[in-house]
Amino acid sequence: MQRRTSWQDGVQGTNCPILPGQNWTYAFQAKDQIGSFFYYPSLLLQRLAGGYGGIRVLNRDVIAVPFAPPTDDFTLLISDFYNRNHRDLRTSLDAGVLLGQPDGVVVNGRGPYQTVFTVQPGATYRFRISNVGMQMTLNFRIQNHRMLLVETEGSYTLQEYYETLDIHVGQSYSVLVTADQSPASFHIVASSRFTDPVITGIAFLQYANSATAPSTSGPLPDGPSPMDYNYSLNQAKSIRWNLTAGAARPNPQGSFHYGTINVSRTIQLQSTAPIIGGKQRFAVNNVSFIYPDTPLKLADYFQLNDVFTLGGIPDSPAVVSPPRYGTPVIDAINKAFIQIIFQNTENVIQTWHVDGYAFFVVGMDSGVWDSTQQSTYNLNDAVARSTTQVQVYPYSWTAVLMELDNVGMWNMRCEDGVRRYLGQELYMRVRDLDDPAQSQDPMPANELLCAACRTGSYSCEPPIEYIANKNTLLDPMQSILCTPLIFLLLMDFVGHS
Numbered sequence: 001m002q003r004r005t006s007w008q009d010g011v012q013g014t015n016c017p018i019l020p021g022q023n024w025t026y027a028f029q030a031k032d033q034i035g036s037f038f039y040y041p042s043l044l045l046q047r048l049a050g051g052y053g054g055i056r057v058l059n060r061d062v063i064a065v066p067f068a069p070p071t072d073d074f075t076l077l078i079s080d081f082y083n084r085n086h087r088d089l090r091t092s093l094d095a096g097v098l099l100g101q102p103d104g105v106v107v108n109g110r111g112p113y114q115t116v117f118t119v120q121p122g123a124t125y126r127f128r129i130s131n132v133g134m135q136m137t138l139n140f141r142i143q144n145h146r147m148l149l150v151e152t153e154g155s156y157t158l159q160e161y162y163e164t165l166d167i168h169v170g171q172s173y174s175v176l177v178t179a180d181q182s183p184a185s186f187h188i189v190a191s192s193r194f195t196d197p198v199i200t201g202i203a204f205l206q207y208a209n210s211a212t213a214p215s216t217s218g219p220l221p222d223g224p225s226p227m228d229y230n231y232s233l234n235q236a237k238s239i240r241w242n243l244t245a246g247a248a249r250p251n252p253q254g255s256f257h258y259g260t261i262n263v264s265r266t267i268q269l270q271s272t273a274p275i276i277g278g279k280q281r282f283a284v285n286n287v288s289f290i291y292p293d294t295p296l297k298l299a300d301y302f303q304l305n306d307v308f309t310l311g312g313i314p315d316s317p318a319v320v321s322p323p324r325y326g327t328p329v330i331d332a333i334n335k336a337f338i339q340i341i342f343q344n345t346e347n348v349i350q351t352w353h354v355d356g357y358a359f360f361v362v363g364m365d366s367g368v369w370d371s372t373q374q375s376t377y378n379l380n381d382a383v384a385r386s387t388t389q390v391q392v393y394p395y396s397w398t399a400v401l402m403e404l405d406n407v408g409m410w411n412m413r414c415e416d417g418v419r420r421y422l423g424q425e426l427y428m429r430v431r432d433l434d435d436p437a438q439s440q441d442p443m444p445a446n447e448l449l450c451a452a453c454r455t456g457s458y459s460c461e462p463p464i465e466y467i468a469n470k471n472t473l474l475d476p477m478q479s480i481l482c483t484p485l486i487f488l489l490l491m492d493f494v495g496h497s
Contacts (some may be wrong), residue, residue: 003031004440005291006297006408007447008304009070011042011353013411013427014297016450019060024448030057032248033152033432035222036128037173038077044091045134047417048086050109054134057154059247066156067148068244070176071123078167078190078201079133081106093421093492096279098234105201105272113216113249115203126150129165130172134417137168137193137232142205143186143221145220147175149239154358156245156253164223168231168351170415176180183207185214191223198226229349229393236364241381258360258401259379263339267330268316268369269452270343271350271392271414274323278438282414282422285317291407293451296427297409300442304452313426317343329409334439336404339368351415352392354428359402361410389452404430407439433434 005028006014018024033366040052054075059065080102082089090097107115119125127147131138141147142162149165151174165173188203204214224231233381243254272283281288291308292299299307312328314321332338340359342352345368362377392398413425432439445488 003029005029006356006406007412007441007444009297009408010039011355011411012291014295014409016295016298016448017043018448025446027444033057033154034059034248035151035327036130036174036238037130037153038130040132043413045417047132048082048134052079054128054130055229056128063246063248063250065151066242067159067176068124069119070126072127073120074117074130075108075129076117076129076188076203077108077132078129078138079106079109079131080104080136080138080192080199082134090421095274096281096422098280099135099418101195102134102192102199105133105136105138105192105199107188107190107201107203109344110203112200112202113204115213116206116214117209118204118206119177121179123184124176125467126174126176128172128174129131129167131167133169135169136195136199137166138190138191138201139193139223140165140167140188141221141223142146142188144181145177145179145205146188147177150174150176152239152383153385154247156242156247158240158242158381160238162235166224166235168349168415169417170353177205179205179207181207182216183210184212185210185223186326187218189220189223190359193228193232194227196226206358207427209427220296232349233393233396233403237360239383239472241380241383243376253384254381258382258384258403259362259377261337261403262464263401264336265332265338266315266341267338268318268341268343269352269412269426270317272323274347276323276325280335281323281325282419283323283423284328284426285300285313285319286321286323287313287328287426288323289425290325290327290423292327292367294453295450296327296429297433298449298453299492300409300429302453307356308427310379310429325423330412330426332404332428334404334407334428334430334432338402338404340400342392342398342400342464343369344394347394348393348416349394350419352398352413353415354402354410354412356406356408356410356430357402357404359400362399362401364393364396364398366393366396369399373397374492407431407432409445416417 008026034057037055040047081104144349146161148161153172188205191200192198244252269284279472294307296308301429308329309333310329312326360382362382407430410428413420
């Protein structure tokens with residue numbers, strides 16, 4: 001969704017906080033994007049306080065959807081939950097003390113048996129399911145009902161039925177569910193994976209003509225064995241791109257032949273869990289990220305020194321260095337076609353997110369990645385996950401291919417909220433060598449300034465290549481197909497700790 005507008009990405013590296021009692025209008029164009037997404041505050045663990053919601057980006061009328069219109073469209077947000085408030089949890093992490101297993105699972109912010117979806121017999125419904133939680137992979141299932149997977153994070157998928165779906169932190173899926181059972185009340189379950197004990201969130205699928213009211217009694221539908229990683233890995237590999245369907249554009253998704261493009265750069269990102277200064281941290285290629293006071297986007301635009309380190313992280317973990325703090329930014333060139341390897345050397349599952357981009361998840365397997373693994377890649381119909389996550393299983397790797405076609409300063413992060421809070425993230429600056437002023441939108445007229453750009457420590461004037469745009473700063477209310485539903489996305493709730 002962030003085409004040419006990393007000014008409005010809503011993370012600490014691109015935007016100044018919205019102070020208490022203030023507001024900020026977020027404007028962007030939902031271009032070349034459809035599908036199911038969600039928003040949440042990106043600072044201070046406020047996500048744990050329930051500040052999240054769903055986003056739907058619909059096809060234009062002229063582009064066919066590859067399934068019949070459903071009777072209704074439900075957003076279903078599943079999340080792990082802690083009894084302690086987010087401030088107490090933040091205090092623990094600041095002291096280097098991990099949070100342990102969450103206390104429960106909620107569905108649309110509610111506890112067990114408190115959410116009901118009412119359906120008509122024989123009708124088909126679209127469920128947009130997102131794992132908006134902090135740490136846990138959740139397995140989703142509906143008692144006695146199959147789910148037809150049709151879309152994930154902006155891509156239409158090959159339509160396959162699933163009895164259960166593993167949904168990792170940050171991931172979103174669309175499924176079609178037909179009310180084809182005898183009228184009754186059925187359990188909807190989201191249960192934790194790879195944990196002991198298993199914790200469960202429960203909602204109801206209620207047939208409108210059922211004489212039976214929703215009941216907390218009765219057995220729940222079975223899920224996969226809690227520690228069965230192979231089930232999850234094989235399911236992830238089974239999800240493929242629908243090559244014949246259009247999405248945001250009329251031409252079929254498969255008309256972009258990503259597998260025939262030469263890779264110009266390989267970046268290997270390996271997660272680690274070092275102790276630095278006597279405290280637990282998390283890192284990428286042994287660099288644990290810390291934020292400066294001035295957002296990286298502003299520092300880059302105004303050419304401020306000593307805010308971040310360009311090239312501050314090696315392209316390979318083979319470059320050995322002791323664990324350290326840093327503010328690394330990968331320097332990348334617009335129109336390059338790159339390969340990123342996410343290497344997991346730990347006994348935990350992880351998901352990763354790259355803002356501003358879709359990428360093709362072409363391979364994943366156990367062990368340590370090397371170049372011979374490229375022969376196993378899916379270069380035909382790997383799903384393109386749009387600005388979303390890849391899952392990296394314990395002691396495993398995941399490979400993605402990505403065309404750098406969106407200039408800006410973009411966040412790359414582990415979606416595990418604890419690991420991200422303690423340093424497992426970085427940024428990538430994508431720049432255009434030919435026309436830097438025209439390759440992205442100008443700075444918005446309502447851009448917030450802070451830290452070095454507010455105290456007068458620097459002269460925050462645009463560099464010479466941007467002067468031509470100085471009088472054409474983006475009007476935040478300019479009509480560019482902005483969707484009012486999404487204006488909250490940059491609020492970030494950062495003004496309320």
